[in-house]
Amino acid sequence: MIERHGEGRDLRSLDVPRVGSLLETSDVWEPYRLLDPAGTVVEPVAVYLKDLQGIGRPATTQRSYGMDLLRWFRFLWAVEVPWDQATRDEARDFSRWIQISDKPNRASAPATAVPNPVTGKAGPGRKYAPATRGHSESVLRGFYDFHRDVGSGPMVNPFPLVRCGSRAHAHHNPMDLHRNERSGLYRPRPVQRAPRSIPDEKFNEVFAQLGSNRDRALVAFWVSTGARASELLGAHYGDADPGQQLITVIRKGTRAIQQLPASPDAFVWLRLYQAQMHGLVPTRVDDPLWWTLRRPFTALSYHAAYRMFSRANAALGANWSLHDLRHTAAYRMARDPNMSLTDVQWVLGHAHLSTTQLYLNPLTEDVIAQALAHHARVAAGTVTATTIPKDGPSPLSYRPEALNILFGEGTA
Template sequence: MVQDACPPRNSPAGLLVPRVGRVIETRDTSLPWQVLDGTGLPIAPVSEFLRELVACGNTAASCRSYAYDLLRWFRFLAAVEVPWNRVQRTEVRDFVLWLRASHNPARDRHREGVPAPGSVNPRTGKPYLRDGYAPATINHALSVISAFYDHHVQAGHGPVVSPVPPQSRHGRRIEAHHNPLEPFRLHHRGAYRQKQGDPEPRTVPDSVIEDLFTALGCNRDRALFSMFLSSGARAAEMLGMTIGDVHSGEGRVYVQSKGLGGMKQACPASPEAFSWLALYLGELAQEGHRPEPHEPVWWTRRGPLRPLTYTALRAVLNRVNTRIGANVCLHDLRHTLCQRLVDDPGLSLVDAQQVMRHRRITTTSGYLRPRTDEVIAKVHEHYTRPKPPPRPLTGWTYDPNDLADVFGSA
């Protein structure tokens, strides 16, 4: 009797994957993050891959993101009792099926009155996160696992062939010689890659922006959100800004841009944002704290005095959202600024790309399409617009030229 090459496995949807192991931060610049197994020991193949990742110019934030995806992957392998270097395509398939059916612990909310996952906020029109792993999360996990095995295949430490199918049926998309003014050619999705929609920009309505600023309770928060809305900086970029990066006379700030290896770029900011910033720094000076040029701009309001973190800033925004009944996130302010720049007839699309620091102009051109609320408003106006009265019938007459051709001229 011929046996199957792969013994049958129970449904991955009901698989229990213990949350063993963890990701820790280190002081080693060559390996800023490490993945530990259930016994508290570093996973050597993961550490080697993350060190290679840092050597290729990736940031510590990217290293952290890859570490958490690999921790989830090794937890799954421990549950199915398959060594990492004996993985086949079947394990990758079951991993995707498990992610599609599993609950995402990051979606847990312990507060009362939290809206249902996937529901739409009536003020912003933006849906809340769904329960479970999003298609983008699954695709990112596949990309990380694919890079992990590609590295070990080339080094000769892992399987002979990567168990993860390629990203598309035509291989990886080559972008080195692509014209940025032309759209990318569409490719068929690779195996196990999830369908992702093309979401529209998450712009915040003006009424919600006004209520948000009204609900802010101090000059620090007003300065922060004014800077976010006028500079388009990301959260990590804004919180990493130092006193020396603020150039009020030039109307600009310098931020450490994403993916440029620590290089700082200039961002414009509005006069209103600099005014709030001056009030906030004046309050700091009255409290006896004058940050040096190399020190952060943003500090906590309560002692002990320490630099403001992303977790604390998000807590401030969550309280404001609860108060005004919205679900605005920090990155929505960046979307809002880009939409305002694109809608301004005095600015070109290239100007908006420069302010937003997009690598490709195709990213900026995504803001040119009409928004759903605008289309609905125009269609509603079309239905409610009074129709013009019908033109009265004036009868008909013969064309004199036709009569002359038939009967001749008089």
């Protein structure tokens, strides 16, 4: 019998079955439904997802939140605690469980994320990433905040903020900016990762692996406009304007309509793709711009585009993502001396200039190359240590009297 109280719960032996599901419905009014093990809709989640839609969150956000909620409800079903009776004990144990347990179907993955030899990007390990855990904590705290406010959930949120007696950013670097707000008590410390860019020569190799004009057009647009993958995939036939070299997208966060300049070759590949599909798919201004290449023709989904780019990566043994194309575009624009940083900010749709400034930092591969070149110069004896006196000790040696003090063999 599972112990229902946190103090006596044995997480070592806890089995969390993969029961229930998040169902995609194709219904614009209810894009996703969370189902319990019996196949019944979980009403508290259904109400919450409707509220997300009401405040303007797209279906992709509802799916992301739904997956976090499914993971939480699976844990509650395993420990036999109703969702509205969950306390801080359950939130604490869930935070421990998601931190230590392996992800489903990851038994063959390495215990820790290992950098890819081609890209340097760490691949997925067996554990949940800090970003996944942090997103989950935020979603669950918001879920319980919503039900507390409408009076359908517990009066005390199981996922509390940091205690009033302590500061949320007590140990932050004073040189780093942060918002003056309290963070979640069980929220993991965020890991700052530098955006990854695809080097030009590697990008050419990946581009050569693409198997259709549609795929070449998509990648050319992504790497020249800096648009997010979902933004470009949501474009309609009338959104492409070859005459002005512009394509219109709807921004992910603000839902603002914005025209983005694209490279000439992107429109060349687009024209070749459209000629190939002429007469096979509708071409009204509000019809999708991107379609599957086989019958029955349907609008190209994100997951299909992701698999397309993954296949091109696999041929090179690489693991770049669609979002790395956005990073590549950002780095290229930020390093153009004739393009101001505020222009780059506008193209990328960043709300804060500080986000765009990340692309002024040196690229990881460039730093590694410079450091390796430095070591080669040291080995060849071509590095001059101008700060070390000719008759002074080697920079890698210690004075004998200092070693005597260290090991207790005398005094200086």
